[in-house]
Amino acid sequence: MGNYVAFSGDGDPYGATADAFAAADRMQNGDAIDRNGNGVQRGSREYADVADRYNTVQRFDEADRFQNADAIDKNGNAVALGSEAYTRLMQRYQTSQGAAGMSARGGGVANNNAPDDVGAENFGLRPGEDWGDTASSSMPKVSVRWKQYALPTLPSAAEISNWASTTWSDITTGLSNAYNRVQAWQDQPAVTYTAEQQAMLDSMGDGSTIPTDTVTQQLLGDTRDQLDNTGAGRYLNTAWEGKNWNDTFAGAYNAAIDIGQMVSKGGLNNSLFGMVSPFEVNIDYSPWQADYNSKEYGTLVQMAAPLLIPGVGGEAVGARALGGAERVVANSGERLLWGSWKDYSKVSIEGREYAQIGDRLYTQHSVNRMQPSGLGAPAGELTPGRNISPNFVEDVIRTGQQTHTVVDDVSRTVHWSGNVGVVTENGGNVVVTILRRSNQ
Amino acid sequence: MTNWIYPDAVERVEKACGFFLKEQIDAKTLQAALYQSEQEIEAVEEKWLRSLLFDAENKLEEITYTVSSDKRKAAMFGIVQQLLNDMHSGKDRVKTCSCKQ
Structure with a gap:
C-alpha cells in the first residue's frame, strides 16, 4: 500500500482506519467506483453500468438546463431572458437565420424581439432604402425597394414548420437569387456584356430554345427536390422543366400563387406576408415591347425569372391573389386588372x-x-x-x-x-x- | 381491393364518372368532383393521380368549348373512360414498382 492520505469521520486524516485507506486505494486504482465504493475496471460489465448511470445523470442535468432555460449557449449552458448573453445569442440567431435564409423576417419570427431591420444587412439594404432604378438604353428598368411590414401576429415555430417549411427554401432562394441578380446588374456597366453573358445571349435567342439545363434549374438548385409535390413546389416543375421562357414563367407564376393561397389558408396573412415580401420589385418591360421576340427580351426574361421564382415573385403575385397591397409584377407595360x-x-x-x-x-x-x-x-x-x-x-x-x-x-x-x-x-x-x- | 391514400377522393371520382357515363350528371358537375378530389390529394405517392384528375378536368373543359355538340359526348366519355383506366393501372403500377412516380 502506498502513502495515501485518507479521511475519517472525525476529519483527522491521520486517524483514518484501515478501511478508509482501503477505500482510497480502490478509488485511485479503479477506473470507476460503483455505488458501494468499490473499484470497477474499465471494460467490465459493471463499468458499463456505471458509465450508463453517469451519462443518464448528465442527460438529466442537460435536460434540466434546457427546460429551465430561456436559451442555451454554445456550451450547453442556460441563458436567462433579458441577460446580456441572451441578447448576444439572439443577435447571432437572427443573423444566421437571415444569412442562411436571406429572409428579412423569416428567421426572426420565433421571437418577438427582432428589430425591424433584422436581416436587412444581409441584403446590403436598410429599411426604406431604395436601390433605385438601373435604367439604361439597353438594360431593363428595375427598382427594388426594401419594404417594411408590421407583424401583428407572430406565427409559432410549429405553425411555420407545419405549413411553410416546404416552401421556405424556395422563398429564401428566390430572395437570394433576386438579390444576387439585381446586385449583378448594378455592378455591370450598361450596354457592355461580359464574354460569358454574350455567349449566353447568343445561345438563348428569344428563349424559345432553352437547353435542358436551364438557368432556372441552375438557380433553383436542389431546392426543387424539397419543394416537389408539395404546396408551391407542385408548380415548380413547370418552371424547372420549362423549355421556353413562357413555361418558366408559368411555373414560377403559379407557384407564386400557391404561396399566396397558403398564406391565406394559414390565416397568417400579415405575418407571412411580411416575411416573404421584404422587396418591392418593379420591372418595366416597356422598352422591350417594340421587339418582343428579340434576343434582348429573352435576356430580360431570364433576368426577371429569378425575381418571379417564389419568394419575391411569390409575395407579389400572392399579394394580388389575396387582393392585398399594391404590388408590381413583371408585365408587358399595361397592367390588367385581375379581379372578379x-x-x-x-x-x-x-x-x-x-x-x-x-x-x-x-x-x-x-x-x-x-x-x-x-x-x-x-x-x-x-x-x-x-x-x-x-x-x-x-x-x-x-x-x-x-x-x-x-x-x-x-x-x-x-x-x-x-x-x-x-x-x-x-x-x-x-x-x-x-x-x-x-x-x- | 386497392388501398388508396385518399379513398374518399377516389370514391368521389369513381362515382362521379359512373354517374356521368350513365348521363345522370353533366360535365360541369363531373369537373367539380374531379377538381375537389384533385385538391384533396397532397401525398407525393399519389401525385400521379392528382395530375390525372387535373388533366382530365381541363380536358373536359377544353372539349366543352372546342368540340362541336354532336361529337362532344363521345369525346368526353373517352376522357372519362381513360381516366378510370389510368387511375387503376397507375395504382397497380405503384403497387408493383418501387420506383418513384
Whole structure:
C-alpha cells in the first residue's frame, strides 16, 4: 500500500482506519467506483453500468438546463431572458437565420424581439432604402425597394414548420437569387456584356430554345427536390422543366400563387406576408415591347425569372391573389386588372355580356376561370378559379401555339403556352375559357 | 381491393364518372368532383393521380368549348373512360414498382 492520505469521520486524516485507506486505494486504482465504493475496471460489465448511470445523470442535468432555460449557449449552458448573453445569442440567431435564409423576417419570427431591420444587412439594404432604378438604353428598368411590414401576429415555430417549411427554401432562394441578380446588374456597366453573358445571349435567342439545363434549374438548385409535390413546389416543375421562357414563367407564376393561397389558408396573412415580401420589385418591360421576340427580351426574361421564382415573385403575385397591397409584377407595360366579374366594365354584343379587359372581351365563364382560387367559387360556378391573371392570358394569346377549330359553326382558337391554354373566338378578341395542363 | 391514400377522393371520382357515363350528371358537375378530389390529394405517392384528375378536368373543359355538340359526348366519355383506366393501372403500377412516380 502506498502513502495515501485518507479521511475519517472525525476529519483527522491521520486517524483514518484501515478501511478508509482501503477505500482510497480502490478509488485511485479503479477506473470507476460503483455505488458501494468499490473499484470497477474499465471494460467490465459493471463499468458499463456505471458509465450508463453517469451519462443518464448528465442527460438529466442537460435536460434540466434546457427546460429551465430561456436559451442555451454554445456550451450547453442556460441563458436567462433579458441577460446580456441572451441578447448576444439572439443577435447571432437572427443573423444566421437571415444569412442562411436571406429572409428579412423569416428567421426572426420565433421571437418577438427582432428589430425591424433584422436581416436587412444581409441584403446590403436598410429599411426604406431604395436601390433605385438601373435604367439604361439597353438594360431593363428595375427598382427594388426594401419594404417594411408590421407583424401583428407572430406565427409559432410549429405553425411555420407545419405549413411553410416546404416552401421556405424556395422563398429564401428566390430572395437570394433576386438579390444576387439585381446586385449583378448594378455592378455591370450598361450596354457592355461580359464574354460569358454574350455567349449566353447568343445561345438563348428569344428563349424559345432553352437547353435542358436551364438557368432556372441552375438557380433553383436542389431546392426543387424539397419543394416537389408539395404546396408551391407542385408548380415548380413547370418552371424547372420549362423549355421556353413562357413555361418558366408559368411555373414560377403559379407557384407564386400557391404561396399566396397558403398564406391565406394559414390565416397568417400579415405575418407571412411580411416575411416573404421584404422587396418591392418593379420591372418595366416597356422598352422591350417594340421587339418582343428579340434576343434582348429573352435576356430580360431570364433576368426577371429569378425575381418571379417564389419568394419575391411569390409575395407579389400572392399579394394580388389575396387582393392585398399594391404590388408590381413583371408585365408587358399595361397592367390588367385581375379581379372578379363585377370588377370589370361590361360590353353587350348581340345580347351577350362580356367583360372588357384590356383590348379583349372576356366571357363571364373565362373571368371566373381566371380568378384566384383563394377567393372561392364565383357565382354560377361549382369550383374556384384557376389562378391565371389577364396579363398571363394576354401573353398566352400573343405568344402561344395556336390550333384552330370550328365549334357549332363558330371558329375558335386554342392558344397554348406552357401549361396554360386559352380558348378564344373572333380572332382572339373574345376569350372564352382558360385551360391548364400538368407536365405529366 | 386497392388501398388508396385518399379513398374518399377516389370514391368521389369513381362515382362521379359512373354517374356521368350513365348521363345522370353533366360535365360541369363531373369537373367539380374531379377538381375537389384533385385538391384533396397532397401525398407525393399519389401525385400521379392528382395530375390525372387535373388533366382530365381541363380536358373536359377544353372539349366543352372546342368540340362541336354532336361529337362532344363521345369525346368526353373517352376522357372519362381513360381516366378510370389510368387511375387503376397507375395504382397497380405503384403497387408493383418501387420506383418513384
